[in-house]
Amino acid sequence: MSLSGTGLKKRIVEMIRLDGPMPVSLYMLTCLHDPRDGYYATRPGFNADFTTAPETSQVFGELLGLWAAHEWIKLGSPRKFWFVELGPGRGAMMADMMRAAASVTGFRDAAQIALVEASPALRQQQKAALAGEAVEHFGGLGDVPPGPALIIANEFLDCLPIRQYVREGNGWRERRVGLDTYTFEDIAFGLGPPAELPANLIPVGDSVEIAPGIETLVELVAQRFRSEAGRALFIDYGPDTQSPGDTLRAYKSGQQVSPLAAPGESDLTADVDFPRLARLAQTQGLAVHGPLAQGYFLTRLGIKERAVSLAKANPARTDEIAAAMQKLVQPDQMGARFKAICLSPTGAEPPPGF
Ligand code: SAH
Numbered sequence: 001m002s003l004s005g006t007g008l009k010k011r012i013v014e015m016i017r018l019d020g021p022m023p024v025s026l027y028m029l030t031c032l033h034d035p036r037d038g039y040y041a042t043r044p045g046f047n048a049d050f051t052t053a054p055e056t057s058q059v060f061g062e063l064l065g066l067w068a069a070h071e072w073i074k075l076g077s078p079r080k081f082w083f084v085e086l087g088p089g090r091g092a093m094m095a096d097m098m099r100a101a102a103s104v105t106g107f108r109d110a111a112q113i114a115l116v117e118a119s120p121a122l123r124q125q126q127k128a129a130l131a132g133e134a135v136e137h138f139g140g141l142g143d144v145p146p147g148p149a150l151i152i153a154n155e156f157l158d159c160l161p162i163r164q165y166v167r168e169g170n171g172w173r174e175r176r177v178g179l180d181t182y183t184f185e186d187i188a189f190g191l192g193p194p195a196e197l198p199a200n201l202i203p204v205g206d207s208v209e210i211a212p213g214i215e216t217l218v219e220l221v222a223q224r225f226r227s228e229a230g231r232a233l234f235i236d237y238g239p240d241t242q243s244p245g246d247t248l249r250a251y252k253s254g255q256q257v258s259p260l261a262a263p264g265e266s267d268l269t270a271d272v273d274f275p276r277l278a279r280l281a282q283t284q285g286l287a288v289h290g291p292l293a294q295g296y297f298l299t300r301l302g303i304k305e306r307a308v309s310l311a312k313a314n315p316a317r318t319d320e321i322a323a324a325m326q327k328l329v330q331p332d333q334m335g336a337r338f339k340a341i342c343l344s345p346t347g348a349e350p351p352p353g354f
Pocket of ligand 1: 040122
């Protein structure tokens with residue numbers, strides 16, 4: 001029987017034959033970041049598969065730029081600071097933030113743009129989108145040198161690899177990707193031996209998932225803010241009152257597809273566990289602002305006023321600007337499912353929007 005599917009699927013089947021079933025996290029990591037066939041590594045035109053807020057409207061990045069300028073002033077307008085974006089995609093948000101924040105005297109000269117990006121192809125796109133700005137790329141937040149930092153990430157946490165656990169009887173088993181037991185030629189989900197649930201995980205229901213990378217990231221932020229001033233703002237999707245169950249999803253050409261169907265050719269994502277993120281941050285001694293629905297956050301930052309003035313300057317685009325704004329704030333679109341959360345050293349006033 002011949003093996004159908006992509007080159008990456010064939011390699012994953014080989015990996016499983018050699019090493020046994022893999023945790024969902026390793027599957028996700030391979031699909032997204034494999035240097036030869038990974039989704040982010042090879043598909044820089046990913047907005048055909050899904051559209052993010054900065055790709056929906058320039059107003060999103062502009063508001064966040066003004067937010068950053070406000071917080072820079074709150075930090076005492078340091079002469080130099082790291083303006084960090086995690087997972088900048090095609091670079092649109094940083095370009096919009098810089099354009100808007102440049103209206104605040106001194107901000108542009110103080111901002112040292114640090115882009116944390118894994119994909120070489122996307123690094124090139126980010127450089128092109130930010131031509132005229134001095135940008136530095138880093139592999140991880142831990143590599144960004146000391147100094148005050150404003151850290152911003154949109155739709156970054158949702159692509160950190162997750163591990164999944166399923167309740168069986170009184171115990172838990174980890175969900176894994178193995179070979180399907182009919183042909184042993186294709187991949188299928190299965191369960192591993194009985195396993196302990198990771199610490200800091202409060203399960204709701206019979207399936208639960210966890211992104212270990214979020215804990216590492218919160219620790220890095222906390223470590224940094226013990227000696228340096230700063231804020232870390234994350235915007236992403238996920239429930240705000242309970243831990244997500246099984247939310248692994250794949251998107252290809254705007255459609256949801258099976259996460260196993262086309263490894264490396266579809267975006268893989270999972271809901272962010274905001275309650276856990278907040279708990280981890282508090283345990284690390286950080287102040288936590290939010291999580292708050294994106295619709296409220298953007299409305300409080302003045303999205304309506306900004307959209308009106310943008311439409312005045314571009315009357316022919318009025319309908320398009322209004323539709324994009326609705327998409328970002330309406331609860332039945334992105335307004336409620338997406339949340340904003342901000343971590344800061346303790347004692348900091350709530351930032352704008354919170
Ligand atoms: N923020 C952008 C793109 C979101 S897609 C937007 O809102 O449009 C996720 C981004 O994170 C991509 O740029 C991807 O390559 C990057 N990324 C994902 N995991 C990463 C990791 N572990 N380290 C660095 N970058 C990562």
